[in-house]
Amino acid sequence: MKPVIALVGRPNVGKSTLFNRLTKSRDAIVADFAGLTRDRHYGQGRQGKHEYIVIDTGGFEPDASKGIFKEMARQTQQAVAEADVVIFVLDARAGLAGQDHEIANYLRRLGKPTVLVANKAEGMKDGSQLSEFYELGLGEVVPVSAAHGQGVRSLVDLALGLLNLPEPVEDEAFGDEDQKPVRLAVAGRPNAGKSTLINTWLGEERLVAFDMPGTTRDAITVPFERNGQKFELIDTAGLRRKGKVFEAIEKFSVVKTLQAIEGANVVLLLIDATQGVTDQDAHIAGYILESGRSVVLAINKWDAVDDYQRQMLERSIETRLSFLKFAPLHFISAQKRQGLEPLWKSIIQAHRAATCKMPTPVLTRVLLEALQFQTPKKVGAYRPKMRYAHQGGMNPPIIVIHGNSLEHVTDAYKRFLEGRFRKEFNLVGTPLRIEMKTSH
Numbered sequence: 001m002k003p004v005i006a007l008v009g010r011p012n013v014g015k016s017t018l019f020n021r022l023t024k025s026r027d028a029i030v031a032d033f034a035g036l037t038r039d040r041h042y043g044q045g046r047q048g049k050h051e052y053i054v055i056d057t058g059g060f061e062p063d064a065s066k067g068i069f070k071e072m073a074r075q076t077q078q079a080v081a082e083a084d085v086v087i088f089v090l091d092a093r094a095g096l097a098g099q100d101h102e103i104a105n106y107l108r109r110l111g112k113p114t115v116l117v118a119n120k121a122e123g124m125k126d127g128s129q130l131s132e133f134y135e136l137g138l139g140e141v142v143p144v145s146a147a148h149g150q151g152v153r154s155l156v157d158l159a160l161g162l163l164n165l166p167e168p169v170e171d172e173a174f175g176d177e178d179q180k181p182v183r184l185a186v187a188g189r190p191n192a193g194k195s196t197l198i199n200t201w202l203g204e205e206r207l208v209a210f211d212m213p214g215t216t217r218d219a220i221t222v223p224f225e226r227n228g229q230k231f232e233l234i235d236t237a238g239l240r241r242k243g244k245v246f247e248a249i250e251k252f253s254v255v256k257t258l259q260a261i262e263g264a265n266v267v268l269l270l271i272d273a274t275q276g277v278t279d280q281d282a283h284i285a286g287y288i289l290e291s292g293r294s295v296v297l298a299i300n301k302w303d304a305v306d307d308y309q310r311q312m313l314e315r316s317i318e319t320r321l322s323f324l325k326f327a328p329l330h331f332i333s334a335q336k337r338q339g340l341e342p343l344w345k346s347i348i349q350a351h352r353a354a355t356c357k358m359p360t361p362v363l364t365r366v367l368l369e370a371l372q373f374q375t376p377k378k379v380g381a382y383r384p385k386m387r388y389a390h391q392g393g394m395n396p397p398i399i400v401i402h403g404n405s406l407e408h409v410t411d412a413y414k415r416f417l418e419g420r421f422r423k424e425f426n427l428v429g430t431p432l433r434i435e436m437k438t439s440h
């Protein structure tokens with residue numbers, strides 16, 4: 001499971017600037033998707049082989065006029081409690097403030113691995129300005145400049161270094177995926193019907209569940225086999241296995257949802273038909289997309305809504321989840337066991353799509369056919385010239401197109417190409433990334 005870093009500190013010290021630095025590499029993946037709702041408090045990043053989750057507690061700022069510890073928003077406390085390591089951000093230019101002491105007291109009591117950071121330290125050659133921060137009794141102070149990107153890499157190294165993380169096992173980019181179980185996470189808001197669905201599944205005769213305790217940090221999975229296909233069900237936010245059944249025993253946790261999504265190949269996003277598509281649903285959907293995981297959408301409790309509600313729902317899926325157009329959509333009733341069979345088909349299809357192998361000759365043929373059908377527009381003096389395409393990765397699949405002046409290819413044209421590739425390889429349920437590589 002990915003380690004979780006929480007950023008804390010009083011307002012204006014530069015937490016969100018640092019957050020953007022720490023999560024930048026991953027943002028590029030979703031830049032193309034219009035209409036994506038994102039909660040800017042949670043993000044993902046990578047340094048070298050290590051991936052991590054970052055929480056910016058900035059938006060949860062308590063009323064500064066009251067004591068920070070008492071008033072520290074519940075969410076901030078939850079975020080810090082769920083973090084593996086805390087980065088406490090200070091302002092090297094403003095120096096120590098009263099609130100810093102209160103936060104320090106809180107963190108000391110918590111006893112979590114903590115890194116003290118003095119931000120805005122660009123141009124401060126000697127460490128003399130930082131000496132007062134040692135008063136906080138939290139040890140070493142690391143000078144960084146979030147705005148200029150200075151010291152950020154070593155900060156991440158230091159923070160992750162406190163955790164004794166195991167060497168990450170690289171996903172073999174083009175390994176034999178057929179033999180591996182499909183790791184499945186069922187995500188959704190509390191009460192969407194996740195435990196009902198899972199328990200319905202686990203009670204089915206065609207499904208053989210094995211008992212196997214979880215190994216890695218807190219992650220519990222239930223392996224099972226269905227019609228010869230191996231699966232691993234991942235414990236999701238608020239869902240824990242109790243004996244033979246799953247129960248929703250915890251309150252919703254974004255971090256656990258994120259970790260479950262990260263650990264999955266396919267995420268089944270369950271939406272409560274009686275509630276419509278809520279902000280929280282859209283956020284979870286955004287995380288799934290950001291993670292590059294395959295996704296299958298299931299609208300549950302279809303039995304409990306009338307025709308009017310059904311129409312409204314279909315419309316809100318269209319508008320609020322427009323960035324998940326590639327995801328298969330099912331209307332089900334977990335309780336009445338309706339519509340469950342086709343879900344399996346979509347889950348398997350979505351997994352295949354994510355790990356699909358796309359040979360260069362086929363990709364190039366599809367590209368050239370698309371070009372014949374419609375050439376990209378000339379922009380100024382330039383007309384983009386695409387020559388060939390190859391697969392740059394999977395999970396999610398990446399298609400790299402080579403040619404000249406490709407920076408002038410419009411988003412509309414990329415979407416047109418995406419449609420062509422999706423059709424050829426039957427890429428259902430997986431995000432697809434198209435990258436342009438211009439040779440000059």
Ligand code: GDP
Nearest residue numbers: 011012013014015016017058120145146147148
């Ligand atoms: P937050 O309230 O803690 O999230 O702080 P922000 O990230 O919004 O930053 C507050 C202000 O500090 C903004 O005007 C930033 O541009 C500025 N800032 C952030 N990082 C740096 C830095 O490394 N150096 C300088 N000089 N200013 C910074």
Ligand code: GDP
Nearest residue numbers: 190191192193194195196248301304333334335
């Ligand atoms: P979880 O919090 O996502 O695990 O949700 P639960 O599985 O505990 O379900 C929440 C409530 O919705 C329970 O009262 C279930 O009986 C009910 N429920 C679950 N699935 C359905 C369904 O398909 N139709 C209807 N009408 N109710 C359902």
